[in-house]
Amino acid sequence: MSRTDPRTGSGAGAGAGADARDDSREASRGASASEQGPSARPHTGRRRNEAAQQAILDAALRLLADSDGTPVTVDAIARTAGVGKQTVYRWWPSKGAVLLDALTDRADQDVSGPDTGALRSDLRAFVATTFAAAQRGTTASALRTVVREAARDPHLAELMQTFTATRRTALRDLLARGRERGELAADADLDLIVDQVYGVFWYRFLLGHAPLDGTVAEHLADTLVNANRAPQEVGRAGTDHRPR
Amino acid sequence: MSRTDPRTGSGAGAGAGADARDDSREASRGASASEQGPSARPHTGRRRNEAAQQAILDAALRLLADSDGTPVTVDAIARTAGVGKQTVYRWWPSKGAVLLDALTDRADQDVSGPDTGALRSDLRAFVATTFAAAQRGTTASALRTVVREAARDPHLAELMQTFTATRRTALRDLLARGRERGELAADADLDLIVDQVYGVFWYRFLLGHAPLDGTVAEHLADTLVNANRAPQEVGRAGTDHRPR
DNA sequence: TGCTTGTCGAGACTGCTAGTCTTGTCAAGC
DNA sequence: GCTTGACAAGACTAGCAGTCTCGACAAGCA
DSSP states (O other): OOOBOTTTOSBSOSOTTTSTTSOHHHHHHHHHHHHSOTTOOOOOSOOOOHHHHHHHHHHHHHHHHHHTTSOOOHHHHHHHHTOOHHHHHHHOSSHHHHHHHHHHHHSOSOOOOOOOSOHHHHHHHHHHHHHHHTTSHHHHHHHHHHHHHHTTOHHHHHHHHHHHHHHHHHHHHHHHHHHHTTSSOTTOOHHHHHHHHHHHHHHHHHHOSSOOSHHHHHHHHHHHHHHHOOGGGTTOTTTOOOOO | OOOBOTTTOSBSOSOTTTSTTSOHHHHHHHHHHHHSOTTOOOOOSOOOOHHHHHHHHHHHHHHHHHHTTSOOOHHHHHHHHTOOHHHHHHHOSSHHHHHHHHHHHHSOSOOOOOOOSOHHHHHHHHHHHHHHHTTSHHHHHHHHHHHHHHTTOHHHHHHHHHHHHHHHHHHHHHHHHHHHTTSSOTTOOHHHHHHHHHHHHHHHHHHOSSOOSHHHHHHHHHHHHHHHOOGGGTTOTTOOOOOO
16 A cells, blocks of 8 residues: 555555555554654644545546546645645645555455466466456546556556556466466466566557456466466366367 | 647557558548638638657657656757747647657558468567567557556546557457468457457556566467367377477 | 644646737739 | 748746634633
8 A cells, every 4th residue: 555654755665556444554653753763752633534535545546437537636635535735645645546546445455367277267266357358437537547547657667567567466366376386387478478468458458459357367368377387287188178 | 740720730540550650631621621611711811830850759759769657748859959939739639649650650550460371370470569569678668658658647548548558459360360261269268369469468568577678479379279170170199289 | 723734625826838819021913 | 111920038928835813712720
């Protein structure tokens, strides 16, 4: 998450999209109050309003979902949330951070892939799930807007790096399990396979020139398995699922 | 190109990146002067300064090359070109159009792939050339800036659609030739192969998390050929170039 | 109870940029 | 010489991110 840590002014961590709702922020605040050096004072003054934070996230998500491309302004977020603009910037360092938080807050936290014990079905399911997520209208338009914002907001671009890296790792782990079972060649380039999946995904998602449906997902997964399977697997009965 | 057609105010055509230097704009202007209805008047007044147009493109390209991400402003382009801002908008409908023109003006006009008669080497060369183009510093930073601008300029986004479509078609033709020669399965999904190439390219180019060098190009090309080759090709001596 | 501290909503303000409009000048045809 | 339209220069408008200010308010502390 990228919410601003009270009293320190720094982000709470780099795990955007991975530790979304654990609110470790609260824990770290408590710790800092009791364990910091002698210069630390106990907290005084009015407390931050958690409801305001949630209202901002809700407003951002609603605007993201409704926007479909049109940029979402901080003014609009604040107005929709019934909150001052400064309050937004008290919790998050930039608009992009709010948007990404709003997106990942509601997204599936568990980005780890399925583990059925068979690479082909695992990969098919993973790719299909990824593609399907982008078909949901609200997610799609939110994702599109965040990417658009990331193009000119270096801070958000950095958060997106983490966002994508988390997902790449999940897919890579899935592939590594398959390789360990001998379903992929020992020298298969897992990173390239991962990037073929996400490359096709983003390329089609952002350009919109070709479908991203279940058929394509299945076809892509099968092609990748066929191209990288271990030599002893080649020609084995039932392993050559060349798609129609 | 997207330069504004004098006297009509509309773009000269949709073939961005394909018909860059043919200046069909001049031809169409001559035609309109002689063939339009009775309401048309012959041109009077000062002529447009072609040198200014070229100076704008040169300035835009120079700024794009130097920018590496930082947005290029219209003011800067006009100032660098020693030209009024209005002159920029007299030739092009938006900033993005100028940038894309500047990029494609100098780019290789011939986007058609090699044709050596063998799919594997054709594809290797095509992918390697594509990847290499993005390694050249000036092209890379220009491309990055244009993509960044396209993210928020709908007009430029449309031009980018044409830009990418032209390149997809070139690669697809290359693959289709290979399929006709029987090097790819008759039911291979050429569009998916194309998108795997450009997907990996853009994904790695924009995120920058993994290399885009000759080794990757070769590996990717070989993987794609292996995954989609015709059944009779499978196992044929010398056809299984599984990369290291 | 009153003081201090820090958050709150509201909104003014700064700085940046795309795109338009204005002005006075200049070149080309009639 | 007159008309027309391109030209450089730059003022202007509109939109938005992010900062700053203000008076109100809530919480801890003495």
